Amino acid sequence: MRDEIAYHNRNFISVYQLVTKYIADVQVFKKSVFNLITSGKIDKARNELKSQTNAEGYLQNFFMHFDQAFLASHPDFVERFNRLLKPECAIIPPASDRLTPELRIYALVSMGITDSVSIAEFLHYSPQTIYNYRLRVRHNACIPEKNFADAVAQMYADE
16 A cells, blocks of 8 residues: 555656646746847737736646645545644645645655755745745644654655
């Protein structure tokens, strides 16, 4: 069973790394259009933008699909995660198929992506933002803060 979970986690990460790369490409595209506008090449920028949509919309769509796919394969994640927090500090998702940024970060930790830089790249946050979220959550833990990430990483290890 453990090998099966590891296999599914690897596949899950692989798919979402492709999606996150696509989002990064959209952000590069946006910057190139900005440079065209800044240099006065408005007609060229207009042609580039003609059929494009907002990168923020792509990112929100990515989060929605990530949340739904993760929760489909780990339906008890929020419950398990909240057991590691003081009861009054439980994190309540905005909907049954959505995660908060904190839960999203620790969903990645539970699948083996534990360093903040990789998490930041994956979720398109700054490393400092990831650090701040992780610190805030660890302060609400009912276990020693230094053991928190390991406890999350091991949530599904025994299955």
